[in-house]
Amino acid sequence: MEIKAIRGFNDILPDEIGKWQFVEKTAREVFEGFGFSEIRIPIAERTELFSRGIGEATDIVEKEMYTFADKSGNFLTLRPEATASMARAYLEHQLYSFDPVAKLYCIGPMFRYERPQKGRYRQFYQIDAEVFGVGNPVVDAEVILMLIHFLKRVGLEKLELQINSLGCRDCRPRYRDGLKAYLTEKSFQLCEDCRRRLQANPLRIFDCKVQTCQEAIADAPKVIDFICDECDVHFNRVKEYLGMADLDYILNPRMVRGLDYYTRTAFEVVSYDLGSQNAVTGGGRYDNLFQEIGGLDVPGIGFAIGMERLISLLPKDKEFIRHPDLFIAAPGKETHKEAYRLANQLHIEGIRAEFDYEGKSLKSQMRRADKLKARYVLILGEEELKKGRVVLRNMEDKSQEELPMDNLLNLLKSKIIHD
Ligand code: ATP
Ligand code: MG
Numbered sequence: 531m532e533i534k535a536i537r538g539f540n541d542i543l544p545d546e547i548g549k550w551q552f553v554e555k556t557a558r559e560v561f562e563g564f565g566f567s568e569i570r571i572p573i574a575e576r577t578e579l580f581s582r583g584i585g586e587a588t589d590i591v592e593k594e595m596y597t598f599a600d601k602s603g604n605f606l607t608l609r610p611e612a613t614a615s616m617a618r619a620y621l622e623h624q625l626y627s628f629d630p631v632a633k634l635y636c637i638g639p640m641f642r643y644e645r646p647q648k649g650r651y652r653q654f655y656q657i658d659a660e661v662f663g664v665g666n667p668v669v670d671a672e673v674i675l676m677l678i679h680f681l682k683r684v685g686l687e688k689l690e691l692q693i694n695s696l697g698c699r700d701c702r703p704r705y706r707d708g709l710k711a712y713l714t715e716k717s718f719q720l721c722e723d724c725r726r727r728l729q730a731n732p733l734r735i736f737d738c739k740v741q742t743c744q745e746a747i748a749d750a751p752k753v754i755d756f757i758c759d760e761c762d763v764h765f766n767r768v769k770e771y772l773g774m775a776d777l778d779y780i781l782n783p784r785m786v787r788g789l790d791y792y793t794r795t796a797f798e799v800v801s802y803d804l805g806s807q808n809a810v811t812g813g814g815r816y817d818n819l820f821q822e823i824g825g826l827d828v829p830g831i832g833f834a835i836g837m838e839r840l841i842s843l844l845p846k847d848k849e850f851i852r853h854p855d856l857f858i859a860a861p862g863k864e865t866h867k868e869a870y871r872l873a874n875q876l877h878i879e880g881i882r883a884e885f886d887y888e889g890k891s892l893k894s895q896m897r898r899a900d901k902l903k904a905r906y907v908l909i910l911g912e913e914e915l916k917k918g919r920v921v922l923r924n925m926e927d928k929s930q931e932e933l934p935m936d937n938l939l940n941l942l943k944s945k946i947i948h949d
Contacts, residue, residue, distance in 0.1 A: 538644070538652025540838075548850030549841050550655075553684055554637055557657050557835075560680045564672070566633040566659055571615040573639070577605040583614035583823045585790025587730035589737075594642040596652075608641035611789070612658040613816070613832055614823065620662050621825040630663040630828075649804060649839050657840075660832030662820075667764050670795045670815060670831055671771030677811060677833050678777060681799065685845040689810070692782035693772075693797045695765040696733075697757040699818055702793070705756035706732060712750050719746040733786045752783040761794055768795050787812060791819040795831065801843055810843065811835040855946045856906045857899035858885040861892040865910040872908075875939050881946055899925070906946065 535541060542550055558568070581591050596608035609615055616634055619625070625632045636658045644650055659676070661669050674691065681689055697705060709732045717725055719742045720735070727734040735747050757765070772779055779797075787796045796814035804810070813833025820828040844850075856876065860869035869885040876883040884902060886895045892909075899907045909921040918935040922945070933941050 536652070538646035540651060540653065545851055546841075548852060549844055550837070552850060553837060553840060553844075554657075556684050557635070557637065557680060560676065560683055561635045561659055564633070564676045566635045569616060569619060569634045569636050570638070571609070571612060571619055571636060574606045574608055575615055575618070577607045579614050579618055579823060580607050580610060583617070583791060583819055584611070585731070585822075587727070588734070588790055589788055590642060594644055596641045596643055610640055610642045611834060612636045612638070612640065612656060613660060613789075613791075613830070613834070614819065616658070616660050617662065617819055617825070617828075617830065618823060620828070621820065621823070626663060626826070626828070632662040633660075634662070635659040649836075649842070651838060655837035657835040657837060658832065660830055662828055662830045664831070665817065665829040667767035667795070668771055670768045671775060671777075673813070673831055673833065674772060674797055675775045675777060677799065677813070677835075681810070681835075681840075684840070685848065686801070686810070686840070686843050688801060688803065690800050690802075691777065691779040691797060692785055692800060693768070693779050693795065694782050694785045695754055695757055695761055695768075695794050696786065696792050696796050696814070697753055697761050698793045701756055701758035701761055702753070705751070705753050708751050708756060709733065713746060716746040719743070731790070734788070736784050736786045737788060747784075753786070754781075754783050764794055787814055789816075791816040791822060793817045797833070801839075803843055804839055809836070810839050852882065853903040853905065854882050854884045854899075855904070856881060856883045856908055856942065857895075857902060857904035858883060858908045858910060859892060859895040859899060860885060860910040861889070861895060862912040863889070865912055865915055868910055868915060872938070876942065879939070879943055881943065908942070 577597050580595060584590050590610045595610055597605055600606055616636060620632055638655065639653050640656050641653055643652060646652060659673065661673060678691060696702065710728060713720070713728055713732055713735065717728060720728065721738065721740040721743055724735045724738050724743045735743055738744065785796055785798055792814040794815040794817065798809050798812040800808045801810055802808060811833050815829070815831040817829040819830060820826055858869040858873060860866050866889045873883045873885050884904065886898060896907065904925055907923045907925060909923065914920055915935070919932050920935060920938065921930055922933050923930045
C-alpha cells in the first residue's frame with residue numbers, strides 16, 4: 531500500500547517553494563532592519579509551558595494540542611505557537627541580563643489538532659516577532675508598523691488593521707463578570723461549547739461561529755467600556771503613535787484573541803480575499819505571560835503571521851519559480867563531456883545550468899530546454915566544437931550568436947549575470 535502524508539500535514543513542493551523563500555527572505559530583511567534578531571526554539575516543549583502560558587480554558591489547550599508521553603513518561607507537546615517558547619528561552623538564558631529589551635523573531639512550523647480545511651491545517655507555518663521588556667505603548671505601534679510594512683513589502687493589498695484593548699489583570703475580571711452576568715440570561719441561546727466557556731472563559735464566546743451564539747453576544751457589553759484609566763491612557767497613546775506613523779486602523783471591540791495571555795493592545799490584520807479564515811495575522815500585548823510560566827514580571831508584545839494564508843494572498847502576476855539560466859545542449863559523446871565540464875564550472879559560479887544526463891538527440895534536448903523554460907541554450911555541436919565555436923541562443927527573443935570556446939566561461943558569466 532502506498533503511504534500517504536498525515537491529514538492536515540502538507541508538502542511544500544518545488545513549484546511553490548519560491549513563494550515561501552521570498553516571504554521568509556523579506557521577513558528577515560524587514561525584521562532585521564527594525565532591530566530584531568532570529569531565535570530558533572525547539573519543536574516540542576513540556577506540556578505545562580503551553581497549558582500554563584496559553585491558558586487552560588482556550589481552544590488550543592482544550593482541544594488542539596499534539597501532546598504525547600515520551601519513553602520516560604514525560605508529557606511533551608508539539609508547539610502550537612512560538613511566543614511561550616520564546617518567553618521561556620528569554621528567561622532560561624537570562625537574555626535580560628545584557629539588556630532588558632529583546633526583539634526576537636522566529637520562523638517555523640506549528641502544530642494544532644484542528645479540522646483540516648482550506649487555510650487551516652494541522653502543521654502550519656508561522657512567522658513570529660516579539661518584543662520583551664517594554665511596556666511603553668510606543669512599542670505597540672512600532673511592532674504594528676513593522677508588521678504592516680512587511681505585509682506591504684511582500685505585495686499584499688486590501689488589508690484591514692483591526693485593534694482593540696483587552697484591559698489588564700485589574701480591570702478585565704470586572705468585564706468578565708459583567709459579560710458572564712449578561713450572557714447567563716441568554717445561556718439558552720448558547721451552544722454546548724459556549725455554555726462551558728461561559729463558566730471558564732466567557733470572552734471566548736466572541737469567537738464562536740455558531741449563529742445563535744453570535745446573536746446572543748451581538749449587543750453584549752464591550753471590554754473597551756470596562757477598561758481602567760491606565761489601560762485607557764495606554765490605548766489612547768497606541769492610537770496616537772499609529773496616527774503619527776500614518777497607519778489606518780479600525781476599532782473592533784469584538785476582537786478578543788484566542789489566547790489567555792493577552793492584555794491591553796490586541797490586533798489582527800484581515801483580508802476579505804481569504805473568505806472565512808480571514809485573519810492573516812494576529813497579535814497583541816501580554817503582560818502576564820512571563821509570570822504565568824513562573825518567571826519575572828516582564829511585559830511583552832508580538833504577532834504571529836500564518837504563512838499559508840499569507841502565501842495564498844501573494845500577487846498572482848509575480849513569478850516565483852526559478853528556471854535554469856542556461857541549458858547546455860550537447861548531443862555527442864565528446865560534447866557531452868564538455869557539457870559536464872562546463873556545467874560544473876558554471877554551478878560553482880552560481881549560474882543555474884542544466885544539461886542532458888543521458889545524451890539524447892539534439893531535438894529532444896531542445897524540447898527539454900524549452901519545457902524547463904531555460905533563458906539561454908548553449909548548443910555544443912561536434913563540428914562546431916572542433917572549430918572552437920559554439921552557438922548561444924536567447925530563448926526569449928530567439929536571437930543567436932556564435933561564441934569562441936576559449937574564454938567561454940567569462941563570456942557566459944558576463945552575459946547571464948548582467949542580463
Ligand atoms: P483562527 O481564529 O483562524 O483560528 P487563531 O486566533 O487561532 O486563528 P493565532 O493563534 O493568532 O490564530 O495564530 C496566528 C495566525 O496563524 C492566524 O492569524 C492564522 O493566519 C494562522 N493560523 C492559525 N491556526 C492555523 C491553522 N490551523 N492553519 C493555518 N494557519 C493557521
Ligand atoms: Mg484558532
